[in-house]
Amino acid sequence: MKKILIIGKSSYIGTKFDEYIKESGGNYSIDFLSVRNNNWKIFDFSPYDVILHTAGLAHVRETEENKKHYYTINRDLVQSIASKSKSDGVRHFIFISSMSVYGIEEGTINRETIPKPKTNYGISKLQAEELLTKLETSTFRITILRPPMVYGRNCKGNYTRLSRLANYTLFFPKIDNRRSMIYIDNLSMWIKKVIDSGIYGIILPQNNDYINTSELVASIRKANNKYTCLVRVPKVLLKIFKIKTLNKLFGNLIYEYEKDNELFKKIKMIDLKQTIELSEEHK
Template identity: 20%
Template sequence: MKKILVTGATGYKGSVLVPKLLSAGYQVLAWDTQWFGCEITPHKNLTVVKKDVRDIEQGDLEGIDGIVHLASIANDPCGDLNPKLTWEVSALATMQLADKAKRAGIKHFVYASSGSVYGVKDEEQVTEDLTLEPISEYNKTKMVAERVLLSYQNDMTVQIVRPATVCGLSPRMRLDVAVNMLTMQALKNGEITVFGGEQSRPNVHIDDITDLYLFLLKRPDVTGVYNVGFENLTILQIAEYVAKRIGAKITVTPSNDPRSYRINSDKLLATGFKPKKTVEDAVTEIIEAYQSQQLIDEDRWYNLKWMQLHQLH
């Protein structure tokens, strides 16, 4: 039975990924600071450790076959809150983890980067060979971590994933990402406030991005860098769909946010990976969870608000 280390394991994506890994027959070592709690159900093949990724020691990696590295200070506003912390967690700790993984003889490293590393691009098709021009601390740390990991390609299988904005339900929910946030606004207030609206966002369902990590663990031949986003939509397009589903009204106000991202995922699709879900599925799942009271609007589902409230910066 292969043993996989997942960093950031109790976060938004990790809380969906870990049960899938266990179901697929892996042993899982789950590391997280647990700033946002731990919603993962105990399992005989699961070990959850409350651990900061900056504090990894060589001995911690004994018996590990592969790493899925999700841990980072997530999103632009949180990254800008404390740039020093962001660089330590998202770049320096990744560098140290890669070095220790090589020393431990670990042969498989999957890294969650971000589709936002390209910065603002005019090209309609943003492919993996375009230059990276990150505009925030979050994007910059992801770019640096990618370059560090690619330097280990001769030592291990390195798979770098550049996800779009993730949407959909997780036991550790996030309501500060576009689709989820707009859906919750409509459900709670009957109104969606859109800042600008013409900014594009690539989107990927949380089930598809977590399925991809499993796909990559089984496909060490699929190496290098891959975009992961299957629906490029403007914020206004997302809002209009949500408003139609819920019967909410939309208020559009000016925005000084220049961030407009699109990505092309043809390279990934050529490997045989097939997405199964859409933004519409994510909206439906959130509506059903909210109406059945499985999903409640809480401060801890908003990274920036929670980090500020609890001085996690």
């Protein structure tokens, strides 16, 4: 039996991974550990084969007042928990990082792309990665996943904001673009593959297909039994209106399909149409 400890008792990715494992079956035992207080310091990590660190500060507007919290939670706490995991004899530590470490709002990212984060969130995640790699040995292996935008039912972030907007918008701009995104259960499949196969290093997970924002909106509306009229609009007009969420989503931002996808090509990920239907279910 593979024993997994998830750091982050209320994290979206952690709770959804637990649900996915329970539904898919297999020889796994999963526990959760809250790190909102210091009780984790006396917790025994030694019975576990894998630590999955999903706790973190995200989806909060950055201010000068909360700046330090990003580094305390997303960097320092990660290093401390990883150090304890190592000293307690855990052999595999998985860290959920982010595409934000690249600091790129538009373009193509591959394994050679140098991270240059611009936000406290992205900087703190990258600094955590750097500290983790210093802890790695042949008996304490590190896996870092850098997912793009994660979406699914009851998720936080840009998908939820876009879904709300879509449901009130009959007319929507038709823009040709490509985005890397990943549905929450597809991300869970990647994590399971990492655990089952003992895959280490940096992983760039994504859906099987890139997403077009206009088609995404139409799919969201269709899942809610609503018709959409897509209207051709030059991208420059969107920039003039300065609607931050839309400008961000209408640009091209993708992970290049590379060797990660060869490693994971046997994963039967859920297709886009079904992921949108599942995300919009029971709203």
